[in-house]
Amino acid sequence: MKALAWIALAVSLVCTGLYVTDSTWENGWMFGPILLVSVVPILFSIANKLDGGLAALRGTVPRAFRDAPIGIGTVVSVSRTGLTVNDQPQLEIELNVDTPNGLTFRATTRQIVDLMELGAVHPGAVLPVRYLPDGQVTLAIDASRDELQTAFDRVQLSKGLITPKQLHITEHGVDAQAVILAMAPTGEIRGDRAVVNLTLRITRPNHTMFDLIQQKALPPSAIAQTQPGSAVRVRYLPQDESEVTILTALTPS
Structure with missing residues (x-):
């Protein structure tokens, strides 16, 4: 489609030039400027939309x-x-x-x-x-x-929603699985986030476990994923098990 648009543009420019050099209504080249002004922009618009659509269907993004x-x-x-x-x-x-x-x-x-x-x-x-x-x-x-996780983490840090330490844990910590044992809302709201006390049981990579109670400011999208009994992905520093970050749908907390 884009090739057709470029061909139409070239033809319209040539015809417009001929029309300008012989500017009479009867010279037959008037369709050149009409094509240039009305048809060519539409063709390019459709081509761009289709290119973007085909890229999406292929699981890619437009070249730019x-x-x-x-x-x-x-x-x-x-x-x-x-x-x-x-x-x-x-x-x-x-x-x-x-x-x-x-x-x-x-x-x-x-x-x-x-x-x-x-x-x-x-x-x-x-x-x-x-x-x-x-x-x-x-x-x-x-x-x-x-x-995506890296971008989300950096955005959250720039907005003050996570601390540099939490970012460090997210980027350099060890992956582990945890189960939410309890969740108790504190009644505090930070921005659009509800502050809760979470009790977690974390399974280390060697299959041993440890429990941790932490206060977290959770976005609305994470509330359903952190109900008691839920399994979540976490990261922690092996040398410091005093804090973990919870990874829920690209939402570290």
């Missing part, structure tokens, strides 16, 4: 976004554009994007979304994005789990 930094977007609004690719709808997604260096900006992206994943794209949902210096974004569907 490859290796772009990752930010964390919170969905503000979602609407359908009317375009579909292989019966998958294109959504226009408006987000507030937080970056690892502490910046926040509003952005909009159009994305082909699998029908099975539509329920995950709703106002309030947290989605990782790749972003460009001019504020353009696309969903980071190509990023690895480790890349």
Whole structure:
């Protein structure tokens, strides 16, 4: 489609030049400027939408976004554009994007979304994005789990939601499994996070266990994952078992 758009652009430019050199209504070249002004922009617009849609279906991002930094977007609004690719709808997604260096900006992206994943794209949902210096974004569907976790950790640190020590544990700690033995809300709210006292039983890599009681400020998305009896991923420093970070859906706490 993009090749067709470029061909149409070349033809329209040639015809426009001929029209300008013989500027009469009857010279037959007037379709050149008409094509240039009305048809070519539409072709390029459709080509860009299809390119983005095909990239999404392939599990990649558009070429301009490859290796772009990752930010964390919170969905503000979602609407359908009317375009579909292989019966998958294109959504226009408006987000507030937080970056690892502490910046926040509003952005909009159009994305082909699998029908099975539509329920995950709703106002309030947290989605990782790749972003460009001019504020353009696309969903980071190509990023690895480790890349996403690192970006999320850095954003949380920049917003003051985790401490440098917690970041150090997340990046350098040992992976382990834990079971939530008890969760007791304190009644305190920090930002949009509920502060709770958690009792955890952590299983070390050598299968021995230790218990730990910690106070955590949990985002709303983590509450359901930290109910008593829930199994969670954690990280801790073997030389210091006084604190763990809980990894729940890319939400360290």
